[in-house]
Amino acid sequence: MEKIKTVAEMAANGETPEILFWVGCAGSFDARAIKITRAFTKILQHLNINFAVLGKEEGCTGDPAKRAGNEFAYQMAAHTNIEILNAYEIKKIVTTCPHCFNILKNEYPELGGQYEVVHHATYLQELIDAGKIKIQGGGSFKGKRITFHDSCYLGRANDIYEAPREVLAILDAELVEMKKSKKNGMCCGAGGAQMFKEDEPGDARINAVRTEQALEVNPDIIAAACPFCMTMLSDGVTAKDKQKEVRVFDLAELIAHGQGLDSIL
Amino acid sequence: MLLKILQILVFNIIFLSTIYLAFKKAKQIYSNIQLGKAMKKDGSTNERIKNVLLIAFGQQKMFQNILPAILHFCIYVAFIITQIELIEIFIDGAIGSHRLLYHTFDDNHIFHFLYVGTISFIEILSVLAFIATIAFLSRRNLLKLPRFTKPELKGWPTKDANLILLFEIYLIACIFSMNIADQAMHIQEHGEGYGFLISGMIAPALSHLSYTLLHVWERIGWWGHIIGVFGFMLYLPHSKHLHILLAFPNTYFAKLTPKGQLSNLEAVTKEIKIMMNPDTAFAAPTEADATPVKFGAKDVFDLNQKHLLDAYTCTECGRCTSACPANQTGKKLSPRKIMMDTRDRLEEVGKNIQANGGQFVDDQKSLLSYITVEELRACTTCNACVQECPVLINPLDIIMELRRHLILEESNSPEEWNGMFSNIENNSAPWQFSQQDRLKWEEN
Numbered sequence: 001m002e003k004i005k006t007v008a009e010m011a012a013n014g015e016t017p018e019i020l021f022w023v024g025c026a027g028s029f030d031a032r033a034i035k036i037t038r039a040f041t042k043i044l045q046h047l048n049i050n051f052a053v054l055g056k057e058e059g060c061t062g063d064p065a066k067r068a069g070n071e072f073a074y075q076m077a078a079h080t081n082i083e084i085l086n087a088y089e090i091k092k093i094v095t096t097c098p099h100c101f102n103i104l105k106n107e108y109p110e111l112g113g114q115y116e117v118v119h120h121a122t123y124l125q126e127l128i129d130a131g132k133i134k135i136q137g138g139g140s141f142k143g144k145r146i147t148f149h150d151s152c153y154l155g156r157a158n159d160i161y162e163a164p165r166e167v168l169a170i171l172d173a174e175l176v177e178m179k180k181s182k183k184n185g186m187c188c189g190a191g192g193a194q195m196f197k198e199d200e201p202g203d204a205r206i207n208a209v210r211t212e213q214a215l216e217v218n219p220d221i222i223a224a225a226c227p228f229c230m231t232m233l234s235d236g237v238t239a240k241d242k243q244k245e246v247r248v249f250d251l252a253e254l255i256a257h258g259q260g261l262d263s264i265l
Numbered sequence: 266m267l268l269k270i271l272q273i274l275v276f277n278i279i280f281l282s283t284i285y286l287a288f289k290k291a292k293q294i295y296s297n298i299q300l301g302k303a304m305k306k307d308g309s310t311n312e313r314i315k316n317v318l319l320i321a322f323g324q325q326k327m328f329q330n331i332l333p334a335i336l337h338f339c340i341y342v343a344f345i346i347t348q349i350e351l352i353e354i355f356i357d358g359a360i361g362s363h364r365l366l367y368h369t370f371d372d373n374h375i376f377h378f379l380y381v382g383t384i385s386f387i388e389i390l391s392v393l394a395f396i397a398t399i400a401f402l403s404r405r406n407l408l409k410l411p412r413f414t415k416p417e418l419k420g421w422p423t424k425d426a427n428l429i430l431l432f433e434i435y436l437i438a439c440i441f442s443m444n445i446a447d448q449a450m451h452i453q454e455h456g457e458g459y460g461f462l463i464s465g466m467i468a469p470a471l472s473h474l475s476y477t478l479l480h481v482w483e484r485i486g487w488w489g490h491i492i493g494v495f496g497f498m499l500y501l502p503h504s505k506h507l508h509i510l511l512a513f514p515n516t517y518f519a520k521l522t523p524k525g526q527l528s529n530l531e532a533v534t535k536e537i538k539i540m541m542n543p544d545t546a547f548a549a550p551t552e553a554d555a556t557p558v559k560f561g562a563k564d565v566f567d568l569n570q571k572h573l574l575d576a577y578t579c580t581e582c583g584r585c586t587s588a589c590p591a592n593q594t595g596k597k598l599s600p601r602k603i604m605m606d607t608r609d610r611l612e613e614v615g616k617n618i619q620a621n622g623g624q625f626v627d628d629q630k631s632l633l634s635y636i637t638v639e640e641l642r643a644c645t646t647c648n649a650c651v652q653e654c655p656v657l658i659n660p661l662d663i664i665m666e667l668r669r670h671l672i673l674e675e676s677n678s679p680e681e682w683n684g685m686f687s688n689i690e691n692n693s694a695p696w697q698f699s700q701q702d703r704l705k706w707e708e709n
Contacts, residue, residue, distance in 0.1 A: 004704065004707050023703070027706070028702075028703045028705075037706050054703075056701055065685070065686055065689050067646050069673065070669075072673060073686045075529065077690075102523075156647065183652055184649075186649070189590060192644050192646030195695075197681040199643075200591070200639055201595075202595035202597075203594065206594050209594055
């Protein structure tokens, strides 16, 4: 991986990136999500896309605070981020996290942060449509069964169902749908700040139930497009002791692998 | 003749008092909804009208699941079309005529054809509605569908649901009694019935009965039906069944922005702006600042009018609850219960205001006396409940307002969340990582 440019470094040379890659907290700190960040970065670099990250100037969007009910912590975070984004005159943001995507796209504008915000599922689909991403012979996914888990914040929250599926379609794998998918897809259990606390009393964990639904279609790969879904589903698969047979990957990792930029299989 | 005058009198007295009582109750519901804060309308009116036409009129979202959708549609269409016949029944009752519309145009064959056609169509729909009602009753009481056996339906809500269904059977039975006996009489008088499709098939078999008996039978059917209709009008506002009316305004006022978009609390934005601005941060508070601002919702007054309309619109079908991941995994949260609790509390507040001469007197209760913290904490904000609702109710919005109150007004938060909040505030990440390390992922 080449060195990543930060927006500050570009600004020092009088440049602004065409695209700001919003890495997000999970993408920056979570060991598993970092792999997604790196895979997506490799794709961007491979295609010579003019992008940069905020690096040390990026901060949590405030999503978990807001969904927990702490509007104050959220708006403080948003205020800081918007000041930085506006100071750098950022126009377009791409992010690998549906939670960051949703809040930047839908909730920041009212607070003065107006940008074109794209989730990487849509961005990858656009690159595929433009013929920039091509996968020779379908990569090494031939004969593999992939099932896609819809992230609530991409799907129901923003009606993005087809883009991730179109991205997976170029892998030449066999796409299988879970019983509950798209609009009826079941949450992984992480949203609404559940990721940051213990479950309320109940008789099962949401991620366990969702993982069972995924395993029912006998996939080789469960594809996700959200770092939190990634954690939840990976934990679910491990809890079922299926981690050898069934792997959970992000769209970016699958595409990077298909392009020979990353090796995950 | 005396009997006829008596009937006109009785009808008009019942009719006018029903209208009066129904109007009074409707006004009360309206003013209860007005207790909420004004709602913000986004998007265009055209889009809203489109929602009303597709989702309320066309029942688009019901058709996610085809069988219940068709059954429900039968009852719905039967209900709507029966209103045409009801117009004549009302006129007949008010002035003491008998099938006024039919006899007004006695010599007009085209009109008779239309009249008989309409009543026949209503009869077909009534039979379909009857089948649907039986199916719905068995689904609740024999098949015991999971969404109909959840704890929040124990007691009155289950009775309410069954009562409405039995009521429908009663109305259908009355209207058929009326039509069958009336046609049997018509056969005796004119040698043939009116020609209504279904009652017309049964009437000849009864035409040998005495005219008086048929007449009494017809009157029982007619009066039974109209009293049933009046009863339904009075029962409706107290039941879960208000969706037959409120689905229309509710789909009109539903939000049009993406489901993932939550409102930003303006009061918080204002405070942050004051804090961030060095000129205002240390200035003496002005008069306007002195009014205490409430963050989030503790009671129905703090919700907005759409939330309250949602609560009255909910027919407790439970599609939201069956789709809720928290509920599916045995957690206490049920989005349907959130709606039912909101309505119950709102009714309680309304009665309180009525009993105290238009002023709410603190009853040491709030919406949070109905909804527990445990329920609110279980929500993943996944929007499955919002997606499911056939009439565009948004339980998540109410959950979020209550969550805001818990955190911002009561500092009632699980320890882990407090940690997450302070991490976001201090090091700009929900975990305890330094912002300085945000690019470490680059190093592998």
